[in-house]
Amino acid sequence: MLLSIPVTSVFALCLTLLIIYLALQVVRNRRKHRIGYGDAENKDLCKAIAAHSNAVENIPLALLLLLMLEINQLDQTILIAFGAALLLARIIHAFGLLKSITVSFGRTYGTMLTWLIMIAMAALNVALTLFIE
Numbered sequence: 001m002l003l004s005i006p007v008t009s010v011f012a013l014c015l016t017l018l019i020i021y022l023a024l025q026v027v028r029n030r031r032k033h034r035i036g037y038g039d040a041e042n043k044d045l046c047k048a049i050a051a052h053s054n055a056v057e058n059i060p061l062a063l064l065l066l067l068m069l070e071i072n073q074l075d076q077t078i079l080i081a082f083g084a085a086l087l088l089a090r091i092i093h094a095f096g097l098l099k100s101i102t103v104s105f106g107r108t109y110g111t112m113l114t115w116l117i118m119i120a121m122a123a124l125n126v127a128l129t130l131f132i133e
Contacts, residue, residue: 007076008067011083015059015090022052022094043101051097055090058114062086065121072128082121089113 025048030036032044039045066086070079089110096106 003071005067005070007079007083008063008070011066011087012063014087015055015063018087018090018094019052019055019059022048022055025098026052047098047101050101051094054097055094058118059090062114062118062121065118065125068125069121069128072125074124074128082117085113086117089117 026045029042029045029048033040033042035042035045039049066079066082069082091110092106093110093114094106096104096108096110099106
């Protein structure tokens with residue numbers, strides 16, 4: 001039996017492109033400032049590294065939660081809403097962090113929205129697994 005996971009597949013593509021974009025920002029800053037390793041305390045490079053690493057830390061777990069919901073056959077409209085909200089949250093966070101290391105709208109609300117989405121998806125996965133046949 002072939003497992004169809006179109007919603008997770010589409011959002012995995014979009015979020016992978018975001019991660020690649022953020023990795024390119026790290027490379028661009030390394031070349032611009034001629035820093036081969038570490039961050040040499042360069043603020044632009046520090047921001048780029050932080051934005052990339054934060055995305056790599058959060059996106060895989062969020063996609064796993066989305067995938068489990070899709071495997072558990074949650075309504076596709078809800079899956080798309082979760083995926084779109086996650087993508088928006090990660091974009092807001094990334095650009096907030098690329099702009100400023102200090103507290104910013106993007107960092108604060110991108111983080112809060114990401115965590116809320118992940119908590120909701122985790123709770124819904126538990127509910128679907130334990131309580132719904």
